[in-house]
Amino acid sequence: MTVIHKMYIDGRWTNGASTKIRSILNPATEEVMGMVGDGVIEDAEAAIKAARRAFDSGEWPETPVEKRRDYLRKLADLLEASADEFARLETLNTGKPLRESELDVADAVAAFRYFADLACKKITVETISREDGTTSVITREPVGVCAQIVPWNFPLLMAAWKLAPALAAGNTCVFKPSELTPLTAIKLFSLIDQVGFPPGVVNLLLGDGNHVGSVLAESPLVDKIAFTGGTKTGRSVMRAAAGNMKNISLELGGKSPLVIFEDVDVETAVDTALYAMYFNQGQVCVAGSRAIVHAPLYDEFTRRFAERAQQITIGNGLVAETEMGPLISKQQLERTEQYVAIGLKEGARLLCGGKRAPGHEEGYYFLPTAFTDVTLDMRIAQEEIFGPILVIQKFEDEAEAIRLANGTAFGLAAGVLSEDRERAERVARRLRAGMIWINSYHTPYVDAPWGGYKQSGIGRELGIHGLEAYLEIKHTNIKDKPESIGWFAAR
Ligand code: NAD
Secondary structure, eight states: OOOEEOEEETTEEEOOSSOOEEEEEETTTTEEEEEEEOOOHHHHHHHHHHHHHHHHTOTTTTSOHHHHHHHHHHHHHHHHHTHHHHHHHHHHHHOOOHHHHHHHHHHHHHHHHHHHHHHHHHSOOEEEEOTTSOEEEEEEEEOOEEEEEOOSSSHHHHHHHHHHHHHHTTOEEEEEOOTTOOHHHHHHHHHHHHHTOOTTSEEEOOSOIIIIIHHHHHOTTOOEEEEESOHHHHHHHHHHHGGGTOEEEEEOOOOOEEEEOTTSOHHHHHHHHHHHHHGGGGOOTTOOOEEEEEHHHHHHHHHHHHHHHHTOOBOOTTSTTOSBOOOSOHHHHHHHHHHHHHHHHHTOEEEEOOSBOTTOSSSOOBOOEEEESOOTTSHHHHSOOOSSEEEEEEESSHHHHHHHHTOSSEESEEEEEOSOHHHHHHHHHHOOOSEEEESOOOOOOTTSOBOOEETTEESOBSHHHHHHTTEEEEEEEEOSSOOOOOSSOOO
């Protein structure tokens, strides 16, 4: 019999208020691999209420930070001990190659440990003694009830990036995974249950964005909303959050450029561009989806890129040889196909790919694809596709490279490849993006900020900035005892 996974609200597993069930598909086979309860408005309200009570009772926010650290360390240990199971499940649910899921689990473990320790070091008290006889005490306190909503491309890792800093800082959480990929989050909550967090501190809500996600964004009982997802959804979350002026963090989409100068060896340039674009089938917010290539290298680069892209091994993520898996869903596959049609209609030239991968009867497989002859005004150069489609553009000089790189509404990430370090740093300084890799790409570092400029979002995750996003700052000015101020004469 198929197990139906439940929600975790107020320290208990629950079927939720309705009998609605959602089938979860394996994108490599299109088979149903799990059934989960589907949340409704009443479940969202119950989860928010549980988190509100757990926060307002003070049990978690007033728990000493060292004790909160111990809970999170225990969670990290349990996750690490079952890393193989988590990695396999992540691949089954998302389609990503197993080697990528293994990285995600290791990064998730690191995030829980990092924030557990960071909170102990950084949630400090500052005091200022004043000449007027008062003392100012500056403290950091949790924001309150945090609703956290994540997408389907890094389900476990995004859960860790959201829950770890929020819990370490003393907040209570309602976490909602994507309706397409809830399985590793559900498994994580079985570890959370094992660790024994106090009831209501950390709640799992299942369901889709329009039904339960929007309730989280709107609720006056929620103090903060932390959202990762598309820019369009981010905009509606921001609007909904304005009702009670929630604290917001938004990690949104991108159309990130990889600027490649002529002094780079062509094999290295192509290798980096393939990695920047096709990691996780291009379904990465920071995907290097625009290669901006120096004119002297352009012809050789495009020729070699087409050859190498066609050599990528596509298949089921559980097979050891697989380098690229399926896209997440039929909808995402069709969207990717539509963008190929849009590119062709706009007059771009298809360099490679452009269709479903042959030889796969089932599964949402798409060939690594690239376009040349792309101008900046084309939709394929401006819009986030979130599939394996690279657009390649040519530049003549540094100024043009910067103009092209900065020429979209997004500003999430960018890469610069050059042997000339001074030039690379000069260009990096001019790029309007939150994360820049020089001669590298993709790696997130748990202690360095992650987030975007422009329409790629608001705020930062990871690092000290990621912890501060879950803290309020309070200034208490203290005088030893009450005394008349005498500003207005007593008559
Ligand atoms: P999405 O915006 O459709 O959905 C993201 C999450 O929001 C899901 O859990 C969904 O259920 C929920 N949601 C949908 N409508 C909602 C609403 N009205 N109110 C509240 N919640 C709602 O995004 P997706 O298709 O799941 O993921 C792809 C997007 O995520 C891409 O645009 C990608 O760039 C972005 N992303 C950004 C980062 C980053 O760090 N900047 C990381 C990963 C993904």
